[in-house]
Amino acid sequence: MARRVSLVIAAIALAATLFYPGPVPDHDSVTKAVARVQPAPPPRPATVTVSAAAGALSVPRSFLGLSVEYWGLPHFAQYGAQFDRVLSLIHAPGEGPVILRVGGDSADRTFWAPDVRRSSRWAYDLTPSWWQALGTLVRRTGARVIVDLNLVTGSPYMAAQWARKAEAALPRGSIIGFEVGNEPDIYSNRYWSKAVSSGTLRTDLVPLKLSSISYLDEFEAYASALSQVAPNVPLLGPAVANPSRNLSWVATLLGGPHAGLGVVSVHRYPYSGCVHKSSSGFPTIARVLSEKASAGVASAVAPAARLAFAAGLPLRLTELNSITCGGKAGVSDTFATSLWAPDTLFELMRAGAEGANIHVRADAVNAAFYVGEGGLRAQPLLYGLALFARALGPGAQLIHAYEHASASLHLKAWAVQLPGGLVHVLLIDKGPYAVRVDLSVPATGPATVQRLLAPSVRSRWGETLAGQQIASNGRWAGHRTTEVVARSRRGYEILVPRYSAALVSVRTQGAIAAPSQSAPHGRTVLVGVRTRRPAAHRAPTLGRRVVTGPRNRSRTRL
Numbered sequence: 001m002a003r004r005v006s007l008v009i010a011a012i013a014l015a016a017t018l019f020y021p022g023p024v025p026d027h028d029s030v031t032k033a034v035a036r037v038q039p040a041p042p043p044r045p046a047t048v049t050v051s052a053a054a055g056a057l058s059v060p061r062s063f064l065g066l067s068v069e070y071w072g073l074p075h076f077a078q079y080g081a082q083f084d085r086v087l088s089l090i091h092a093p094g095e096g097p098v099i100l101r102v103g104g105d106s107a108d109r110t111f112w113a114p115d116v117r118r119s120s121r122w123a124y125d126l127t128p129s130w131w132q133a134l135g136t137l138v139r140r141t142g143a144r145v146i147v148d149l150n151l152v153t154g155s156p157y158m159a160a161q162w163a164r165k166a167e168a169a170l171p172r173g174s175i176i177g178f179e180v181g182n183e184p185d186i187y188s189n190r191y192w193s194k195a196v197s198s199g200t201l202r203t204d205l206v207p208l209k210l211s212s213i214s215y216l217d218e219f220e221a222y223a224s225a226l227s228q229v230a231p232n233v234p235l236l237g238p239a240v241a242n243p244s245r246n247l248s249w250v251a252t253l254l255g256g257p258h259a260g261l262g263v264v265s266v267h268r269y270p271y272s273g274c275v276h277k278s279s280s281g282f283p284t285i286a287r288v289l290s291e292k293a294s295a296g297v298a299s300a301v302a303p304a305a306r307l308a309f310a311a312g313l314p315l316r317l318t319e320l321n322s323i324t325c326g327g328k329a330g331v332s333d334t335f336a337t338s339l340w341a342p343d344t345l346f347e348l349m350r351a352g353a354e355g356a357n358i359h360v361r362a363d364a365v366n367a368a369f370y371v372g373e374g375g376l377r378a379q380p381l382l383y384g385l386a387l388f389a390r391a392l393g394p395g396a397q398l399i400h401a402y403e404h405a406s407a408s409l410h411l412k413a414w415a416v417q418l419p420g421g422l423v424h425v426l427l428i429d430k431g432p433y434a435v436r437v438d439l440s441v442p443a444t445g446p447a448t449v450q451r452l453l454a455p456s457v458r459s460r461w462g463e464t465l466a467g468q469q470i471a472s473n474g475r476w477a478g479h480r481t482t483e484v485v486a487r488s489r490r491g492y493e494i495l496v497p498r499y500s501a502a503l504v505s506v507r508t509q510g511a512i513a514a515p516s517q518s519a520p521h522g523r524t525v526l527v528g529v530r531t532r533r534p535a536a537h538r539a540p541t542l543g544r545r546v547v548t549g550p551r552n553r554s555r556t557r558l
Contacts, residue, residue: 043434043495046405048413050425050441052513056397056417057350060314061096062144064345064388065357067319070106071124072362077133079371080140085474086369086376087141090385094394098141099176101318101357102134103148107182108192110150112162122195123153126162131169144176146236146318146357151181151218152192152207156225164229177234179265179318180222183241184210185249212238212252219253223260234262239318241267244300247307254311263354264308264315268297273325273332273365283323285336285457289410289430293322293340298347305352314354320344321359322381327366333379335454335463337366339430339501341384342391346414346426349398358385375472380454382470383463387452390465390503391426395419399513411435411496421508429496439504440491447492447506449483457499 066087068076076083087098112126138145147166149159159178166175187210196206207214219237226235237258238249243266250264270293271283287293301317308315322340323332341358348356358381360367368381391414401415410431416424423443429435439447454463463469467481485492485504496502 041433043436044406044409045438046403046409046411046435047438047440047491048411048425048427049402049404050415050423050439050512051400051402053402054400054513056399056511056513056515058515059349059392059396059398059416060354062099063095063349063355063392064090064092064385065099065101065355066090067101067104067357067359069104069361070102070110070126070130072106072360073102073137074130074133075362076371077137079376080137082371082376082474083137084141086371086382087143089382089470089474090389092389092392092396095389095392096144098143099146099355099357100138100143101146101148101179103146103179103182104319104359104361105182107148107179108150108152108154109195111154112158112165120196126165131165135169135171138170138174143174145170145174146177146179147175148179148182148239148318149222151184151222152187152210153196156221159222160225160229163226163233167230167233175230175233177236177263178226178230179236179239180219181215181237181239183239183267184215185212185238185240185242185246212246212249215249216252216256216258219261220257220259223258227260235260236263236265236316236318237261239265239267241269242300243268243304247303250304250307254307254313261313264304264311264313265318266301266304266315267319268301268317269319269321269324270297271323271328273323273328283328283331285331285334288322288331288336288340289457294344294347294412297344298351298353301348301353302351309352315352316354317348317356319359320348320356321366323366326361326364329365330458332366332381333460335380335457335459335499337379337381338384338387338452338454338463339428339457339499341381342388342414342426342501343412343428343430345388346398376470376474377472378470380460380463383452383465386470387426387450387465387501387503390450391416391424393418393422393424397511397513397515399423401425405435409433409435411437413437417508417512419511421510423506423508423512425504425506426501427494427496427504428501429498432498434498435496437494437496438490438492439494441506441508442512443506443508444487445507446487447485447494447504449485449494450503450505451481451483452501452503453497454499 091098106124109122110124110126149162163178189206189208192206215238223235238253240246240249271287272281273283275281305315322337345356358368368379368385370377396416396418399415399417401413403411403413405411412428414426423441425439427437450466452465468476468478471477485494494502494504
């Protein structure tokens with residue numbers, strides 16, 4: 001056995017060091033400038049220790065979900081079998097149902113008035129067939145739905161009619177929330193006045209501006225109207241685009257009367273496809289792989305999570321993706337997003353988020369998948385979401401992982417324990433150097449390794465998870481390939497090629513860490529290094545980095 005494992009490791013090491021493309025340049029010419037092939041340096045050492053040092057954080061049920069636009073839902077429903085397979089790929093066994101949020105930019109353009117049809121290009125009318133399509137999808141998949149309501153061009157009365165129809169069209173209990181508005185913090189009167197000028201809506205009826213105070217007033221009016229038709233369905237808000245810069249919107253909503261509010265909702269995209277390349281928000285592969293795109297997203301969300309926690313409410317990202325404005329070709333559709341997704345989701349979990357919905361437009365570059373006549377086309381992002389789901393399971397708990405690695409490496413480690421002693425450790429190498437990890441887990445038996453690989457970090461296809469690819473029917477194709485690694489004196493030796501990820505599974509004698517005290521809304525409050533979800537007045541504790549020398553660092557990751 002030992003000889004066979006050594007041969008497997010040697011083979012991976014050879015593959016990891018055959019070619020070295022050099023560091024990913026931080027500009028948009030990655031598809032044009034192909035670096036000269038040169039021999040790669042040998043794998044660099046790192047250690048990861050999994051222990052009970054900081055307790056365990058219970059993973060919220062139904063953490064990972066999807067978000068789609070109103071106009072995109074009929075397309076997904078038309079190819080229901082393919083869409084169903086996507087939901088199964090991102091759903092962890094034993095988890096709660098997948099949460100589907102319907103809304104986004106289209107919410108403020110959408111109307112439900114069965115006796116009125118609008119010819120305006122900017123407006124989208126819901127029809128009985130639209131509701132039938134959503135109802136069929138929900139009944140077939142068992143998904144739970146968040147319905148985003150029109151705030152800018154709608155009204156509380158319209159929202160009540162909308163909610164009444166939704167309650168009638170969908171299975172009882174399947175609607176878990178009505179979200180009031182979409183990104184009101186970046187509302188532009190100039191944009192909307194121009195948009196509606198070609199239609200029947202008077203431009204003077206479009207809000208002159210939206211503020212945190214005016215949103216609170218609108219929220220109260222919507223809440224009052226919705227309570228008459230759907231009193232048992234919680235509301236979500238304020239659905240802000242910039243939860244850090246516009247934290248006052250969350251504070252104002254929570255500080256005022258907010259009857260019916262059940263979930264604080266925010267959105268986050270670390271980069272934008274609509275800005276000039278000179279902007280720090282311009283997307284590149286290197287930036288998507290950076291900590292700003294993962295830990296930075298969590299840092300931006302953490303203050304809002306603390307405010308929600310102090311109010312006894314959960315926080316959910318009802319929209320999340322790496323690049324807004326539909327994404328950017330050559331970045332949003334590359335393997336870099338496969339590595340970005342699981343790291344960012346775990347960072348958000350640790351920051352206090354109860355869940356995140358990956359936003360998917362039917363025809364956008366940043367979509368995780370496409371469905372159509374030719375079958376399902378899985379994008380690299382979908383592989384990252386599937387990997388994240390495989391790291392979870394029933395009763396999953398996020399536990400302490402401690403890294404010690406050279407400062408030149410970009411290794412991330414996340415550890416999850418499941419009932420019965422099963423532990424998953426996700427190792428993500430987002431840097432240009434292969435890493436040889438000595439993984440220390442309190443176990444003696446062999447470990448199993450699944451790998452997320454691609455020809456290049458720039459690849460738009462060719463990625464595999466455990467040696468398999470997602471076929472056009474949405475099922476895994478190819479021979480499933482895993483590795484068995486025996487424990488040595490230094491732990492489990494895991495080679496992680498550059499720009500790849502490895503999911504290591506091993507069974508221990510029992511739980512490594514015990515859950516900490518319960519938080520008011522079902523989460524656990526951690527009480528160690530990375531611990532406790534901070535009170536509202538405390539600064540974020542998103543990770544302590546201890547520099548131990550000019551070339552080494554130690555990090556605690558929970």
